[in-house]
Amino acid sequence: MGEIERGLWAEGQRLPSVREMSRRCAVSVTTILAAYRALEDRQVIESRPQKGFYVCANASRLAESFPTSAAISDTESSHTALRYMDDAAHTVSFGAALCDKALFPVVALSRSIARAARAHSALLTDVSFSSGSMRLRESLAAHAKTWNCHLSADEVLVTNGCIEAFGLCLQAVAGGGDVIVVEAPAYYGFLSTIAQLGMLAVALPFHDNPGWSIAEIERLSRRRRVGACLLSTTVSNPVGASMDDETKQRLVDALERLQIPLIEDATFSDLHFEAKQRAAKSYDRNGNVLLCSSLTKTLAPGLRLGWVSGGRHHERIVSLKRTMSVGQPLLIQEAVGDYLTAGGYQHHLRQLRNQCRLHVAETLEVTKSEFGSEIEVGMPSGGYLLWLRLPNDVSSVALYRRALSEGISIAPGTLFSPTGAFSNYVRLNCGFRMTDSRRDALARLGRMVRELQRLPG
DSSP states (O other): OHHHHTTOSOTTOBOOOHHHHHHHHTSOHHHHHHHHHHHHHTTSEEEETTTEEEEOTTHHHHHHTSOOOHHHHHHHHHHHHHHHHTTSTTOEEOSSOOOOGGGSOHHHHHHHHHHHHHHOGGGGGOOOOSSSOHHHHHHHHHHHGGGTOOOOGGGOEEEEHHHHHHHHHHHHHOOTTOEEEEESSOOHHHHHHHHHTTOEEEEEOTTTOHHHHHHHHHHHHHHSOEEEEEEOOSSOTTTOOOOOHHHHHHHHHHHHHHTOOEEEEOTTGGGBSSSOOOOGGGGOSSSOEEEEEESTTTTOGGGOEEEEEOGGGHHHHHHHHHHHHOOOOHHHHHHHHHHHHHSOHHHHHHHHHHHHHHHHHHHHHHHHHHHOTTOBOOOOSBSSEEEEEOOTTOOHHHHHHHHHHTTEEOEEGGGGOTTSOOTTEEEEEOOSOOOHHHHHHHHHHHHHHHHHHHSOO
16 A cells, blocks of 8 residues: 555556465465455455456545554564664574674784784874775775676775665665665665665565566656665575576666666675675676675674775765765774785685585574474575565564564564565574574474464464
């Protein structure tokens, strides 16, 4: 109903069939049919025998008089709780996407910071209005070559993590009220940033149906201004899926033709389990792809170092960064640049990927054993997250609340949808080895799922 209210569906337009919408939203046909019937009762849509459901005249005005769905409210409340639950004492964390601290090269980084402090102590009193340390930017540009991207240091801006990077990109290319296309499901950081900027997230199933999604962008652009596409093309969050090279090129070509910028999030790209992956940016010939990434998932979460190469929008992004948050601490940047240029980062990444694959495989095995045969879960292409489908009648928000009361954190699926879809999905973090406490927590989660199945509807 929210999309109809905001004018994304024209009067008289045919809605997707019940079965198609069931597949898109990953809920039962019965649930979709009930939702359509409720909208029909409110005169927002109408049923035409043998033809399907269509948007009524004045549907946008009628929709405004009805409250927001419970699914959205549940998403907002769980999102608020998710910010705190992984900091709580005695919580077994499957919620926030974090790795075991032992997997990061803390000792080597500490040495680099000590060397930088001795050699560049004056940087402690400097405030950076530049795009960042030249040494770090050169290192990041060199690393981008592993994704087949050929950048110069002048094309790199250092940011406060990747969230600031894609937030700056959104502000550079889009405005309030614009549609921002994301994947379904989408990282909740995308969704919250888009909402805070007064933009509208529309989710499309790129990894399940890329051809349809690309065609849908073109159809959508005829009705509304599409400000950008914000996508993780390699190792997405939460699914861990990756587009193949052909799809990346088709996407870049289509968006260039439509003059819709692509903001590509490469946060998890270095954690793909197989060979090194090409970024969609590598197919960009006209600066229409804005590449964002971060070292927080692969090197040191506490440093909060991200970066962006903004294509033809880069100068605008640099200007926004200077206006909003100046620059990142130069001493830390010098230290990280020193670490990256000294060698050993690729070796560290290989070790980290191997450990992530092991931890995911262990968690996958225990989850399948403890949750039973009615769940659906598969091995991601990389990273350390599992996207788990629960039985259709089990609410992930109800499971999240019950689990949190027992000291276990998970991420409910509704967090990853702008419309409250994926209500029977959860994201599990696998960034830690399988200890007895984590195995016990998964067993308890499995029991909770079975108990929720037995509750009366």
